[in-house]
Each structure stands twice: as structure tokens, then as C-alpha cells.
Amino acid sequence: MEDYSQTSQDSQEHIRAAMKARTIALPDGTELPALGQGTWYMGEDKREAEREADALRLGLDLGMSVIDTAEMYGDGGAEKVVGQAIAGRRDDVFLVSKALPGHAGRKAIVKACENSLRRLGTDYLDLYLLHWRGSVPLGETAEALEELKRSGKIRRWGVSNLDTGDMEELLETPDGAGCEINQVLYHLGSRGIEYDLLPWQRERRMPTMAYCPIAQGGALRRELMNHPSVRETAERHSASPAQVLLAWAIREGDVLAIPKASSREHVTENAAAAALKLDEDDLKKLDAAFPAPNRKVPLDIV
Ligand SMILES: NC(=O)c1ccc[n+]([C@@H]2O[C@H](COP(=O)([O-])OP(=O)(O)OC[C@H]3O[C@@H](n4cnc5c(N)ncnc54)[C@H](OP(=O)(O)O)[C@@H]3O)[C@@H](O)[C@H]2O)c1
Structure with a gap:
């Protein structure tokens, strides 16, 4: 496996070229690199902010232009770190943020969006997601998101953590068809969406954003990374187990994985x-080691 602590200009160029060749397409035709950057847990400790922003900037330099954040992360702190990272280079970024379900109502979502924009230091989001479903009717949120689109504050909208039944319900609302993406948990150890949600989205050419693509931290990630099937695959390609998990998540060409990393090496x-x-x-x-499900399983959520 390569040592990623020192990366030459040549290898950076090689990575950028590879990134350009691995894209997914949004329903409106926009092409995005299949690997983006997550930001959960960033902005929680002010002393780490510059290191986190630096990691995000390096990710942009390497072509991971999609940055995923949320008003929830660090209580706005992650959006501030992203703002720091993208200052002066807004055009390099496809910026995604999310509204909390408690802010999904007609008026509240406008305020939440404006607050996010202020923390991010920009005047528009490329994509705005409903973080998960709460008590506000999906139709009301969809209508408000379309209105945000018309006002120019967001370019597109989507949802997160919605299972097939919720997606069907959303698409039946008057503005539901405007939904461009669903962001859900997906990694080799959690393949539930392959049973019906992923095929449902594929039929409608709606791409998926895979969160927790390397299974966060903790025991599950250790289990995945140390599994002989993952290790052998990694060795065969002179890659790392994390790279195998990411390559696996984006293997079909319509899933965009958003690993979070706060070090330059990662x-x-x-x-x-x-x-x-x-x-x-x-x-x-x-x-064989991590079979896809052969029956419906509830959507995995963290
Ligand atoms: N919509 C939702 O409800 C939802 C839920 C969860 C997550 N998300 C989004 O998805 C993003 C990704 O999910 P996640 O952050 O929960 O989990 P993740 O990306 O699967 O894992 C992040 C963890 O993996 C470590 N890591 C990163 N690259 C690595 C590498 N190459 N080798 C070993 N370890 C590595 C990170 O450490 P370092 O930080 O030290 O590099 C961090 O501890 C989030 O940041 C967030 O933007 C959305």
C-alpha cells in the first residue's frame, strides 16, 4: 500500500485524473465525482478547525468537490469550518447542507437555509437536503424547497434517511418530483438498501449519496477493515482496506460516497x-463474506 503522508505532484495529478473518470450524474445532467467529503464531527473543537479546513481544502485540490455538511453538525460548527475551507474558492465546490426535521416547515426552512448560508459564507447551496423525516408533511417541505430553488438560495434539493415507502409518498406530493437525491447509510456491512430502495431509485435515475461509507469508527469498522475478504482484496490491488470499502460503495456508477476525513493522509x-x-x-x-439481503430490512440510520 502507498504511503499517503507525502504525496508528490505527480501522484496528486494521477488522483485528480482518476477522480475525473469516476463520476455520477444527477437527474439534471450535472456530473459529480463519485467520492466527496463528509464533515460530521468537524467544528466541535475550535482548536481542530484549521486542521479540518486544511483537510477539506486538500480534498478539493484532489477533485473531491462535493462537501456534505449539515446545520446539525457541531451545532453549526461544521458549516463554519466548511466556510473557512471554501473561502475564495466557491466555484470549486458542490456544496451540500441539510435542514433538521424541526426546521422543515414552510417558513422555518427558509430561516434554516439562510443561517446555513451565513455560516458557510456563501449565497447559495448546490444541494439542500431534509436531514430526516419528522412531523412536517413531506409535501409542505417539498413545496418550500421548490420555493427556495426559485429564490436562488439553493440550486437543487433532496432528502436523507428516507426509505422506499417515504420516497413513494414524497413523489406523490405535487412538488415531490423535484427531489434529486436520497442520502442514506451504505457500506459493505450494511447493504439493506440493495433490496428495494436502491433498485427503486435506479428505476427513477435518482442517485444515492452513501453516508458512513467506511462504517464510521468503532467495532464495525474494525471488523470490516480486518475481514480476510477485505484484506485480501486490498492486498491484491496494493490498496488499503478503506479504499476497498470506498471502491465497493461506488462500484455501480450511481452512488456518491462521502467519507469524512480530518487528516491529510486519510x-x-x-x-x-x-x-x-x-x-x-x-x-x-x-x-460471499457480506451478502446482500434477500428480504426487506429497515433502513439503517445513525
Ligand atoms: N444524512 C445523515 O443522516 C448522515 C449520517 C451520518 C453521516 N453523514 C454524512 O456522511 C459523512 C460520512 O459518514 P461518517 O463521518 O459518519 O463516517 P465515515 O466517513 O464512514 O467514517 C469517518 C471515520 O473514518 C475515519 N477515516 C477516514 N478516512 C479513513 C481512512 N482512509 N482510513 C481509516 N480511517 C479513515 C475518520 O477519521 P479522521 O477524521 O481521523 O480522518 C473518521 O473517524 C459524514 O461526515 C456526514 O457528512 C450523514
Whole structure:
């Protein structure tokens, strides 16, 4: 496996080229790199803010232009870190933020969006998501999001943590068809969406944003990273286990994975996963160890 603590100009160029070749398309035709950057837990400790912003900037340099954040993260702190990272280079970024369900009402979502924009130091979001479903009717939120689009504060909107039934309900509302993406938990150890949500979205050409693509921290990630099938696949490609998990998540060309990394090494390693293509043998081995479900399972959420 490569040492990502020192990356030469040449290898940066190689990563950028690989990233350009791994894209997904939004319903409106916009192409995005299949690997973006998460920000959960950023902005919680002010002393870490510059290091986190630096990691995000490096990710942008390497072509991971999608930055995913939320008003919830660090109680606005993550959006401030993102604002710091993207200052002076707004055009390099496809900026995504999310509204809390408690702010999903007609008036509240406008205020929440304006607050996010202020923390981010910008006047528009490329994509605004409903973070998860709460008590506000989906139709009301969809209508308000369309209004935000018309006002120019957001370019597109989508949802997060909505399972198939919720998606069907959303699409039946008058403005529901405006939904461009659903962001859900997806990694090798949690494949529930492959049973019906992912096929449902694929039928409608609605891409998926995969959150927790490397299973966050903790025991599950250790289990995945240390599993012989993952380790052998990594060794076979001179890659790291994290890169195998990322390459696996984006293998079909319509899933955008948003790993969060706060060190330059992790960012570089994650971006370099754009160059890793798993072949049929790899996928068979990983399927055998972590099979896709053969029945409906409730949507995994963190
Ligand atoms: N919509 C939702 O409800 C929802 C829920 C959860 C997450 N999200 C979004 O999805 C993003 C990703 O999910 P996540 O942050 O929960 O989990 P994740 O990306 O699966 O994992 C993040 C963890 O992995 C570590 N890491 C990153 N790159 C690594 C590498 N190459 N090797 C080893 N460890 C590595 C990070 O450490 P370092 O920070 O030290 O680099 C961090 O501890 C979030 O940040 C957020 O933007 C959305």
C-alpha cells in the first residue's frame, strides 16, 4: 500500500485524473465525482478547525468537490469550518447542507437555509437536503424547497434517511418530483438498501449519496477493515482496506460516497480510491463474506 503522508505532484495529478473518470450524474445532467467529503464531527473543537479546513481544502485540490455538511453538525460548527475551507474558492465546490426535521416547515426552512448560508459564507447551496423525516408533511417541505430553488438560495434539493415507502409518498406530493437525491447509510456491512430502495431509485435515475461509507469508527469498522475478504482484496490491488470499502460503495456508477476525513493522509488515501476498480472476482469474494439481503430490512440510520 502507498504511503499517503507525502504525496508528490505527480501522484496528486494521477488522483485528480482518476477522480475525473469516476463520476455520477444527477437527474439534471450535472456530473459529480463519485467520492466527496463528509464533515460530521468537524467544528466541535475550535482548536481542530484549521486542521479540518486544511483537510477539506486538500480534498478539493484532489477533485473531491462535493462537501456534505449539515446545520446539525457541531451545532453549526461544521458549516463554519466548511466556510473557512471554501473561502475564495466557491466555484470549486458542490456544496451540500441539510435542514433538521424541526426546521422543515414552510417558513422555518427558509430561516434554516439562510443561517446555513451565513455560516458557510456563501449565497447559495448546490444541494439542500431534509436531514430526516419528522412531523412536517413531506409535501409542505417539498413545496418550500421548490420555493427556495426559485429564490436562488439553493440550486437543487433532496432528502436523507428516507426509505422506499417515504420516497413513494414524497413523489406523490405535487412538488415531490423535484427531489434529486436520497442520502442514506451504505457500506459493505450494511447493504439493506440493495433490496428495494436502491433498485427503486435506479428505476427513477435518482442517485444515492452513501453516508458512513467506511462504517464510521468503532467495532464495525474494525471488523470490516480486518475481514480476510477485505484484506485480501486490498492486498491484491496494493490498496488499503478503506479504499476497498470506498471502491465497493461506488462500484455501480450511481452512488456518491462521502467519507469524512480530518487528516491529510486519510483524505489522500480516500481520494486515491477513485483509481481502484474492483473486478468480478473481488466482488464475488466480498459478496460471499457480506451478502446482500434477500428480504426487506429497515433502513439503517445513525
Ligand atoms: N444524512 C445523515 O443522516 C448522515 C449520517 C451520518 C453521516 N453523514 C454524512 O456522511 C459523512 C460520512 O459518514 P461518517 O463521518 O459518519 O463516517 P465515515 O466517513 O464512514 O467514517 C469517518 C471515520 O473514518 C475515519 N477515516 C477516514 N478516512 C479513513 C481512512 N482512509 N482510513 C481509516 N480511517 C479513515 C475518520 O477519521 P479522521 O477524521 O481521523 O480522518 C473518521 O473517524 C459524514 O461526515 C456526514 O457528512 C450523514
